[in-house]
Amino acid sequence: MLLAQYQCGSCHTIPDVQAARGRTGPTLSAFGRRSYIAGHVPNGPEQLVRWIVTPAAVVPGTTMPAMGVSPEDARDMAAYLLALE
Numbered sequence: 326m327l328l329a330q331y332q333c334g335s336c337h338t339i340p341d342v343q344a345a346r347g348r349t350g351p352t353l354s355a356f357g358r359r360s361y362i363a364g365h366v367p368n369g370p371e372q373l374v375r376w377i378v379t380p381a382a383v384v385p386g387t388t389m390p391a392m393g394v395s396p397e398d399a400r401d402m403a404a405y406l407l408a409l410e
């Protein structure tokens with residue numbers, strides 16, 4: 326629900342999230358099996374929360390914008406994404 330509410334799906338395809346069929350960003354299918362976030366940072370709960378709140382602080386120069394996500398909401402979204410197999 327949060328992933329839909331913050332409109333992550335306008336840029337990403339995300340399994341089982343309504344209207345998440347965007348193609349600007351990479352697909353988030355099977356994200357739990359991904360080794361790196363944006364090809365740079367080892368994937369894991371803490372890094373993923375930081376990424377969702379402030380992408381440019383994790384990977385300088387990234388084209389993914391900060392979406393105004395609270396750390397609490399980012400934690401829930403990260404848990405969902407890391408559970409995608």
Ligand code: HEC
Pocket residue numbers: 328331332333334335336337349350351352353356359361362363364377384386387388389390392394402406
């Ligand atoms: C305006 C388009 C846009 C929106 C909106 C957006 N993203 Fe992204 N996202 C991107 C782009 C572009 C990348 C690739 C960034 C890079 O490689 O530097 C990315 C990368 C990612 C990655 C890493 C993917 C990978 O393959 O490593 C995750 C996870 C992610 N986004 C989650 C989210 C979440 C959660 C939201 C909603 C809060 C969101 N994104 C909203 C454009 C967007």
